[in-house]
Amino acid sequence: MEQWRFLDTGVRSPAMNMAIDEAVLAIHSEGKTHPSVRFYTWEPSTVSIGYFQKAEKEIDLEKVKAYGLGFVRRATGGRTVLHDKELTYSVVVSESHPAMPSGVTDAYRIISAGLLEGFRLLDLQADMVSPDQAKFAIPSSAACFDAPSSYELVVEGKKVAGSAQTRQKGVILQHGSILLDIDVDMLFDIIRHPNERVRERLKRSFVDKAVAINQVRPMPVALDDARKSFREGFAKGLGVELMDDELTAEEKDLAEQLAREKYGCDEWNFKR
Numbered sequence: 001m002e003q004w005r006f007l008d009t010g011v012r013s014p015a016m017n018m019a020i021d022e023a024v025l026a027i028h029s030e031g032k033t034h035p036s037v038r039f040y041t042w043e044p045s046t047v048s049i050g051y052f053q054k055a056e057k058e059i060d061l062e063k064v065k066a067y068g069l070g071f072v073r074r075a076t077g078g079r080t081v082l083h084d085k086e087l088t089y090s091v092v093v094s095e096s097h098p099a100m101p102s103g104v105t106d107a108y109r110i111i112s113a114g115l116l117e118g119f120r121l122l123d124l125q126a127d128m129v130s131p132d133q134a135k136f137a138i139p140s141s142a143a144c145f146d147a148p149s150s151y152e153l154v155v156e157g158k159k160v161a162g163s164a165q166t167r168q169k170g171v172i173l174q175h176g177s178i179l180l181d182i183d184v185d186m187l188f189d190i191i192r193h194p195n196e197r198v199r200e201r202l203k204r205s206f207v208d209k210a211v212a213i214n215q216v217r218p219m220p221v222a223l224d225d226a227r228k229s230f231r232e233g234f235a236k237g238l239g240v241e242l243m244d245d246e247l248t249a250e251e252k253d254l255a256e257q258l259a260r261e262k263y264g265c266d267e268w269n270f271k272r
Contacts, residue, residue, distance in 0.1 A: 004093075005036035006231060006242035014046040014072035017088070019258035021175055022075060023251045024092045029169035032250070035093035037114070037234045037242055039227055042083040046070035047190055050078040050164065054272045063190045073269045074175075076164035081177055082187045085212070087226045089115075089234070090175035095167060099238070104165060105131060108151040110238070111174050115153050115161050118178070118233025122213065122221055126153045126160065158211035178230060179212035180221060 009020055017040055027033050047069050049055060055073065059080065064071050069082075091111050093100055100107055112128055119126035131150040153161045163176030184207060193199040214220045221229075235242045247255070262268050 001239070001241045003034060003243050004238070004240045005034050005245040007036055007038040007245055007247065008227065009038060009040045009247065011041050011043045013259070013264075014042060014044075014048065014070035014083075015259040015262075015264035016255060017042060017046075018048075018072055018074060018263040019255040020247065020251070021090050021092075021173055022258050022262075023255040024090070024247070025168060025171045025173045026254060027248065027251050028092050028094065029171045033248065035097065035240075036091070036245070037231070037238075038090045038092070039231070040088050040090075041086070041223070042070065042088070044068055044070045045082070045084040046072060048072050048074050048081045048083060050074055050076065050080075051166075052077055052272070053079065055270045058192055060190050060192050067186060067190065069190070071269060072263055073271070074164065075168075076166045076173070076175065078162070078164035080187075080191055081162060082183065082190070083177060084183060084186075085179070085181035087178045087180065087223060087230060088175065089178065089230065090173060091234075093172050095170050095172055100172060104167070105150045107172055108163065108165065108174070112151045112153060112163070112237075114234030114237030115163075115176075115178070115230070116233070117237040118226075118230035119153060119155065119160070119213075121229040121233055122217065122226070124155050124160075124213065124217060126155050128152070129154055155211060155213075155216050158209055158216075160211055160213065160216075178226065179210075180223065180226060181214050182210070182212040 024036055047064050051074060099110060116126055116128060128151045152163060161176055161178050163174055165174040184203060188199055188203045231242060
């Protein structure tokens with residue numbers, strides 16, 4: 001069985017979390033490391049926006065500051081995510097890996113199989129959204145969990161994990177949020193809306209479309225239990241053995257540089 005790296009980098013700052021993802025991708029592109037699955041969490045809780053979003057137009061940055069939240073722009077697309085009570089994952093693997101299809105959507109399907117197995121290990125009946133179903137899932141707000149994309153995961157018909165993907169230097173990076181709990185009021189308070197009536201309508205719509213694990217499970221899941229289940233799930237879904245590993249010295253150095261010069265800078269975070 002093929003061996004992949006398993007990296008649990010624990011609690012990191014917003015800039016460092018995004019910098020580590022990019023550093024792992026960059027060093028893997030040079031053929032110096034095996035493919036990897038990484039788990040991480042955020043301190044402080046953080047609002048991340050997709051690469052193409054307009055920060056000041058879509059996010060109330062004064063509210064972000066008032067809540068004591070971090071803020072960062074991802075290198076991936078997609079919409080606004082509140083990284084709070086969640087486990088975040090990232091998968092880094094070469095586009096040329098024999099298990100990886102060339103199409104973005106099909107690669108989602110392969111990687112989402114790991115998420116699917118993780119949810120099932122938590123006794124949740126999760127399903128993948130088919131491309132046909134995704135065609136009719138129109139997002140009504142700037143929130144990531146507003147509508148599922150092809151091969152994202154739903155429980156009881158509601159989106160329970162949000163993912164985004166980028167391809168750089170011949171390498172796939174897919175990362176995403178596995179929600180344990182969600183503060184919908186906070187999320188919709190920091191997203192800009194034309195008026196309060198629209199905000200409340202979109203919030204009600206969101207609650208009908210998105211759900212967190214502990215809302216649909218009789219017994220709450222602790223973060224450590226989620227880590228264990230999703231590590232096993234990714235190994236099973238990807239058909240690999242995940243071996244405990246740490247960031248290499250080169251990855252650490254590059255991540256520190258990227259956090260300092262890119263993800264920690266207004267020039268990147270407010271570039272649109």
